[in-house]
Amino acid sequence: VIPETPYDPELMAAVTELGSALRELVGVSVATTVGPAELRAAAARARDITSGLVVATRSSTQLPELDDPIAFRRVFSPGTGVGSAIAPPLRIRRVEAEANKAEVQAEVTLGLQYEGAPGFLHGGMGALCMDQLLGAAVIAANRWGLTVHLGLDYRRPVPLETPLVMRAWIAEELGRKTVLAGTIATAEDPYRVLVEASGIFVTPREEQMGAYFGAITNAAGEHAPPGRATDGTALDTGSDAG
Amino acid sequence: VIPETPYDPELMAAVTELGSALRELVGVSVATTVGPAELRAAAARARDITSGLVVATRSSTQLPELDDPIAFRRVFSPGTGVGSAIAPPLRIRRVEAEANKAEVQAEVTLGLQYEGAPGFLHGGMGALCMDQLLGAAVIAANRWGLTVHLGLDYRRPVPLETPLVMRAWIAEELGRKTVLAGTIATAEDPYRVLVEASGIFVTPREEQMGAYFGAITNAAGEHAPPGRATDGTALDTGSDAG
Numbered sequence: 001v002i003p004e005t006p007y008d009p010e011l012m013a014a015v016t017e018l019g020s021a022l023r024e025l026v027g028v029s030v031a032t033t034v035g036p037a038e039l040r041a042a043a044a045r046a047r048d049i050t051s052g053l054v055v056a057t058r059s060s061t062q063l064p065e066l067d068d069p070i071a072f073r074r075v076f077s078p079g080t081g082v083g084s085a086i087a088p089p090l091r092i093r094r095v096e097a098e099a100n101k102a103e104v105q106a107e108v109t110l111g112l113q114y115e116g117a118p119g120f121l122h123g124g125m126g127a128l129c130m131d132q133l134l135g136a137a138v139i140a141a142n143r144w145g146l147t148v149h150l151g152l153d154y155r156r157p158v159p160l161e162t163p164l165v166m167r168a169w170i171a172e173e174l175g176r177k178t179v180l181a182g183t184i185a186t187a188e189d190p191y192r193v194l195v196e197a198s199g200i201f202v203t204p205r206e207e208q209m210g211a212y213f214g215a216i217t218n219a220a221g222e223h224a225p226p227g228r229a230t231d232g233t234a235l236d237t238g239s240d241a242g
Numbered sequence: 243v244i245p246e247t248p249y250d251p252e253l254m255a256a257v258t259e260l261g262s263a264l265r266e267l268v269g270v271s272v273a274t275t276v277g278p279a280e281l282r283a284a285a286a287r288a289r290d291i292t293s294g295l296v297v298a299t300r301s302s303t304q305l306p307e308l309d310d311p312i313a314f315r316r317v318f319s320p321g322t323g324v325g326s327a328i329a330p331p332l333r334i335r336r337v338e339a340e341a342n343k344a345e346v347q348a349e350v351t352l353g354l355q356y357e358g359a360p361g362f363l364h365g366g367m368g369a370l371c372m373d374q375l376l377g378a379a380v381i382a383a384n385r386w387g388l389t390v391h392l393g394l395d396y397r398r399p400v401p402l403e404t405p406l407v408m409r410a411w412i413a414e415e416l417g418r419k420t421v422l423a424g425t426i427a428t429a430e431d432p433y434r435v436l437v438e439a440s441g442i443f444v445t446p447r448e449e450q451m452g453a454y455f456g457a458i459t460n461a462a463g464e465h466a467p468p469g470r471a472t473d474g475t476a477l478d479t480g481s482d483a484g
Contacts, residue, residue: 008278010278011277011278011281013278014277014278014279014281014282014285015281017281017282017285018271018281018282018284018285018288019271020285021284021285021286021288021289021292022264022267022268022271022285022288024288024289024292025264025288025289025291025292025295026264026268026326026327026328028292028295028296028299029260029261029264029295029325029327030306030318030323030325030326031299031300031302032295032296032298032299033298033299033300033307033461034294034295034297034298035253035256036250036252036253036255036256037256038294038295039253039256039257039259039260039295040256040259040260041294042260042263042291042294042295043256043259043260043262043263043264044263045287045290045291046260046263046264046266046267046288046291047263047266047267048287049267049284049287049288050263050266050267050270052276052280052283052284053267053270053271053274053276053280053281053284054270054274055276056274056275056276057270057273057274057275058273058274058275060273060354060361060402060403061360061361063360064272065275069360076272076354076355076357077357077358077364078355078356078357078358078364078366078367079364079366081272083271083272084268084272084355085268085271085327085328085355086268086327086328086355086356112302112318113318113320113326113327113328114320114328115316115318115319115320116319116320116373116389117388117454117455117468118303118305118311118455118458118466118467118468119302119303119454119455119457119458120454122319122320122321122370122373123373123377123388123389123392124320124321124366124369124370124371124372124373124374124392125320125370127366127369127370127373127392127394128364128366128367128369128370129366130366131358131364131365131366131369132366135365146359146365146396146399147358147365147394147396148395148396148397149393149394149395149396150365150366150369150392150393150394150396151391151392151393151394152369152389152391152392152393153390153391154388154389154390154391154392155390157388157454160302161302212359212361212362212399213359213360213361215361216360216361219275224360225360226359226360
């Protein structure tokens with residue numbers, strides 16, 4: 001278990017509340033059948049909310065105050081972020097698995113806003129979920145890396161508005177490289193695989209870390225690249241996660 | 243060129259306006275640094291908008307009034323939907339290519355709400371974009387299918403807030419199967435590939451069409467499965483697209 005940096009619980013509650021409210025709004029916005037006048041009125045009210053939030057913003061190289069790049073707490077992640085209206089959000093947890101085999105799982109029901117072919121999950125949204133699960137399995141093994149390969153076999157369409165189970169586990173650890181596999185199934189029939197994923201995640205080399213994340217800071221302005229709690233890079237961040 | 247069914251331009255303008263307003267709001271919601279009280283007030287106002295839209299909704303088997311499943315106009319698609327706050331949205335267009343080679347392209351700049359590793363596009367969002375482009379290339383060739391395989395090689399991280407060029411083309415046509423390839427690059431350096439995609443799309447067999455899309459109707463309640471304008475299935479829809 002990676003120790004997390006402390007955070008402001010009031011801010012976390014408020015970010016979660018806004019994320020939930022916007023997620024619900026996005027879901028309803030694709031299903032509503034109200035007329036043009038009502039839609040335009042809703043748009044005007046949405047722009048008013050935007051005006052109130054845009055008065056103070058972080059730069060794109062500064063992490064959100066609630067984020068922890070070492071414990072991989074990312075509150076606005078489009079896969080898992082409690083503050084992201086795009087994210088389902090996936091609540092990924094470590095599960096009991098065979099000896100030395102890190103395995104993660106998430107249960108989720110996906111709405112109409114994620115539709116591809118009529119009635120079914122967009123293939124790209126299935127890919128987003130699998131990328132997130134595979135990355136979480138890497139972290140669960142106290143490893144870390146960026147996706148260098150993602151392969152998806154869509155065996156059967158994934159139904160919307162249906163409880164799903166998503167799983168991912170490590171197939172092989174090869175130095176900086178982690179090979180993973182994952183699946184999507186319905187909760188009702190968890191062994192009938194709908195989507196099968198494979199992935200390769202690679203820990204960036206030190207010179208790549210500098211090139212990719214050299215400008216990234218935390219909300220306090222300190223250099224805060226992602227990495228494992230055991231990485232030298234992580235120890236440079238000034239966080240108390242190590 | 244597939245003839246599109248006509249639509250209500252006032253409704254299209256209103257759906258587009260709300261989609262744009264919510265997309266902007268979602269983008270600002272991940273960047274704002276206002277305090278908990280302001281976030282909670284924004285959440286309350288978002289819930290008010292939701293209350294106004296939820297009074298009338300379509301069922302999940304009924305397509306939106308503006309959709310055309312034959313011309314593949316999908317206004318709430320999480321990849322291309324003008325009414326989707328999740329979608330960038332990708333505006334995919336057919337481009338000049340070698341003889342008999344359907345090729346599509348989209349230019350897009352992606353914001354912080356699509357972030358994976360700090361500063362870069364989430365691998366799963368890159369997959370979503372590529373799945374959408376590959377599917378559009380299939381349609382551009384007057385073919386159609388569901389994703390059965392998607393492979394992504396992430397050669398270099400994809401920067402956010404940077405103009406990108408995404409491309410896809412058909413590599414091979416094998417009966418019901420279409421093999422595709424695609425790329426993501428920056429507009430500044432379009433030949434330096436950041437993400438390379440491959441895909442296989444397959445047109446469902448007739449019995450699969452019934453199993454998958456048997457319950458799908460258009461806003462008028464008529465059976466309206468997806469398909470090509472030249473498909474027998476398409477001619478069953480009662481649309482005037484054929």
